[in-house]
Structure formats: structure tokens, C-alpha cells
Amino acid sequence: MKFIKQLAAVAAVLSAAPAFAASPVTLDFEGTSSFASIAEYYNGGTDSAGVSGTNDGVSFGLSALSLSNDVLGPYYSNAPSSNGVMFVADAADASLTYNAGFTNLSFYYAASSDAVLNIYAAEGSLIKTLTLAANTDATYSTWSLVNVSLAGVGTKIDLSGSVGSVAYDNITISAVPEASSYAMVLAGLGVVGMVARRRKQA
Numbered sequence: 769m770k771f772i773k774q775l776a777a778v779a780a781v782l783s784a785a786p787a788f789a790a791s792p793v794t795l796d797f798e799g800t801s802s803f804a805s806i807a808e809y810y811n812g813g814t815d816s817a818g819v820s821g822t823n824d825g826v827s828f829g830l831s832a833l834s835l836s837n838d839v840l841g842p843y844y845s846n847a848p849s850s851n852g853v854m855f856v857a858d859a860a861d862a863s864l865t866y867n868a869g870f871t872n873l874s875f876y877y878a879a880s881s882d883a884v885l886n887i888y889a890a891e892g893s894l895i896k897t898l899t900l901a902a903n904t905d906a907t908y909s910t911w912s913l914v915n916v917s918l919a920g921v922g923t924k925i926d927l928s929g930s931v932g933s934v935a936y937d938n939i940t941i942s943a944v945p946e947a948s949s950y951a952m953v954l955a956g957l958g959v960v961g962m963v964a965r966r967r968k969q970a
Contacts, residue, residue, distance in 0.1 A: 793824045793866075795939045797852030800834035806854060809834075825868050826941070828854075829861035832927060835935065844908035847937045848876045854936045859928035864939070869921040872942035877934050878908040884929035887922040895920045900934060908935045 793810075800809050801817035806828040808814060809821030815834065835843055836852050847853050856862045869890065877883075877900055885898040895918050904910035921944055 792872075792940050792942045793826065795824070795826060795854075795941075796849040796937065797834050797854050798849055800852055802834060802836035802838055802852075804834055805830040806832050806834050825866060825943075827865045829863040829865075829927075831856055831858040831860055831862040831931075832864065833857050844878060844935050846909050846911060847878075847935070848911060849937055852937075854939070855934065856927045856931045859931050862927040862931065864925040864927060865923060866941055866943075867923055869923050869944040870941045871918050871921055871944055873916040873918070873922070873925075873940070874914060875939040876911045876913050876937045878904045878911050879930070879934040880904060880906055880908065881933040883934045886926040886929065887916075887918065888924045888926065889920050890923045893920075895922050900930065902933075911937065 795810055797806070799819065799821060800806050800815050801819050804819070805816035807816050807830060808827055809819065810824045810826040810828070812821075812823030814820050816830065832854055833856070834852050835855050837843055844853060867890070873887070879900050879902050881902045883900040885900065886894055887896045887898070889895050896916065898914065898916065900912075900914070903912050
């Protein structure tokens with residue numbers, strides 16, 4: 769009986785593998801340089817000012833800029849994270865790309881006018897269109913939380929529909945578990961079942 773309990777504990781750990789593989793990634797823009805393109809800061813590289821970030825697998829188009837309140841004046845207030853936010857300066861190269869794929873997305877935004885975001889799958893098909901209603905004035909002091917569940921797997925967010933009117937903060941992406949994680953779970957459960965059967969026969 770003790771052995772079976774141990775096997776059950778192993779199975780429980782193995783069954784949690786996809787959850788670990790799909791740990792959410794949160795981008796708070798706290799370490800990026802103000803008025804710099806975020807670029808590869810969250811993809812193991814640097815922002816356009818040469819500041820290195822983390823390797824979360826997320827790339828930004830060059831029009832997605834970081835913004836921090838500095839000596840030139842306050843640009844926003846009441847943001848969920850204390851210092852940095854992201855805004856879109858131009859429609860030419862405005863995107864967030866996460867090649868691992870995601871099915872859930874959440875973020876805070878402050879919009880001085882209505883905006884639109886489009887989410888695409890890896891092959892380029894449109895999965896979802898989000899409309900962000902204006903919720904603040906030019907002070908960007910009111911922030912709203914958006915939670916999105918996708919019917920498919922998204923890899924790219926087109927931010928061009930929010931040029932110059934939206935600030936973003938605490939973007940959280942839930943990664944799709946790798947196929948190898950599911951394979952490991954199935955293999956582990958198979959071994960548990962086989963051992964239990966043999967012990968019963970013995």
C-alpha cells in the first residue's frame with residue numbers, strides 16, 4: 769500500500785508538469801529605458817538603448833516604446849507597476865510576438881481614445897479583435913484590467929490600432945504547454961498503471 773501511495777505521489781507531480789511549462793509571463797516595463805524601443809529586452813536581448821532584460825521569449829516591434837516618469841514631467845499616474853509602462857509611437861512596426869504561443873492574456877490599459885488590438889495565430893489568421901474603450905484623459909491616470917481567453921493559440925498582437933492613445937502595463941501571457949510535457953505526463957501515468965497491475969497480479 770505504501771508503494772502505491774508513493775507511485776500516486778509521483779503521478780501527481782508528473783500531472784503538474786504542463787502547469788510548470790505554462791508559467792505565465794508578466795511584462796511590467798520596470799527595467800526598460802524611457803523612450804526606447806522595448807525590442808528584444810524580454811527576449812534575452814536589449815532595448816534600443818542597449819539595456820539588457822530577461823529571456824521571456826517576447827519580442828516587440830520598434831514602435832513599442834517604454835515610458836517612465838522622469839525630470840521632464842509626469843506622463844501618467846496610478847499605473848499598476850510603479851515606474852514603467854508601454855505605449856505605441858507609430859503604426860509601422862507595432863507588435864508583440866510570443867512564438868511559444870498563448871491562449872490567455874491579461875493587461876492594464878489607460879486610453880484617451882478608443883483603440884483596437886488584433887491577435888493572430890502563427891500562420892497569420894486573425895483569432896480575436898479587442899476594442900479598448902477610452903477610460904481616461906491626457907493624464908493617463910485611470911487604468912482598466914482586461915482578461916482575454918482565446919479559442920486558438922495566439923503568437924502575435926498587432927498594437928497599431930492604439931498609436932498615441934493607449935498606455936499598457938503588466939501584460940501577462942499564459943504560455944501553451946509544450947507537447948513534450950504532455951508526453952511526459954502520459955508516460956509517467958502509464959508506468960504507474962503498469963507497476964500497480966503487476967503488483968496486483970503478484
